[in-house]
Amino acid sequence: MAEDVKKGMRSPGDPLRGGMDLMVLSILAQERCYGYGIQQQVARASGGTVRLPAGTLYPLLHRLEAEGLISSRWDAATGRRRKWYALTSAGRRKLKLQASRWQSYAACLQVLLRPLIGESS
Amino acid sequence: MAEDVKKGMRSPGDPLRGGMDLMVLSILAQERCYGYGIQQQVARASGGTVRLPAGTLYPLLHRLEAEGLISSRWDAATGRRRKWYALTSAGRRKLKLQASRWQSYAACLQVLLRPLIGESS
DNA sequence: CTCTATTATATCGAATATCGATATAAGGAG
DNA sequence: CTCCTTATATCGATATTCGATATAATAGAG
Numbered sequence: 350m351a352e353d354v355k356k357g358m359r360s361p362g363d364p365l366r367g368g369m370d371l372m373v374l375s376i377l378a379q380e381r382c383y384g385y386g387i388q389q390q391v392a393r394a395s396g397g398t399v400r401l402p403a404g405t406l407y408p409l410l411h412r413l414e415a416e417g418l419i420s421s422r423w424d425a426a427t428g429r430r431r432k433w434y435a436l437t438s439a440g441r442r443k444l445k446l447q448a449s450r451w452q453s454y455a456a457c458l459q460v461l462l463r464p465l466i467g468e469s470s
Numbered sequence: 471m472a473e474d475v476k477k478g479m480r481s482p483g484d485p486l487r488g489g490m491d492l493m494v495l496s497i498l499a500q501e502r503c504y505g506y507g508i509q510q511q512v513a514r515a516s517g518g519t520v521r522l523p524a525g526t527l528y529p530l531l532h533r534l535e536a537e538g539l540i541s542s543r544w545d546a547a548t549g550r551r552r553k554w555y556a557l558t559s560a561g562r563r564k565l566k567l568q569a570s571r572w573q574s575y576a577a578c579l580q581v582l583l584r585p586l587i588g589e590s591s
Numbered sequence: 592c593t594c595t596a597t598t599a600t601a602t603c604g605a606a607t608a609t610c611g612a613t614a615t616a617a618g619g620a621g
Numbered sequence: 622c623t624c625c626t627t628a629t630a631t632c633g634a635t636a637t638t639c640g641a642t643a644t645a646a647t648a649g650a651g
Contacts, residue, residue: 403610404612528599
């Protein structure tokens, strides 16, 4: 149940390709949520600048579930028929890894971008 | 000579898909450089954590040049036969745009990631 | 001088993330 | 009843990334 670990996929492409994965995982790390709710959280967290289209979101959720990083459960207790997703322990590990890679990537980009933004120092 | 401007390019995929573009553009914004040198700068700026494989780099440079964002010029004055790239004015505009989008994306992710990293407060 | 590692650029094919369009269904407002 | 929003889903098109591979020139070791 972890055959994806050895599949490959190192290098910088990872933090980029899976950027949306990281967003979803980080949201689910705080509390369980359903697709549409995740979509709204992303929009809110970015002030509407970042969007997560349904055509991206749902295939992504299915993929994460297939990889065992999240688990799903239909629940209509809130009055609405929703598919709630929760992070698995494997998902938590993956999140840490992805977040770490992301930090590296973001830090690198910040180093390269800094001299172009403010040169007050 | 600017047919890419009207092509579309909304949504979050852009700052992700063109992540490497942004790196290359930001490096060339500081001073002209050649492929191999860019590769090394990325490695150095990230402490070796981020890599830009040749199979990614050169097609990327060719694409950016085809889009008119950078210009190339062979020059062996430094003792080595190298293809030097420089940012065009269109490239500078693109860089600003891409950087802005990147900031939005990075800010969003930081908001989502923050509560998972430090909970000391 | 010869041999090798590094520098330097290039291309191809495979893998795959993203997205617009599209479809479906259910709940609430008027 | 009708319409908008919520909510999930899938498909095909597109673009990016990367490993593998090839080539050539240069520097240094022996």
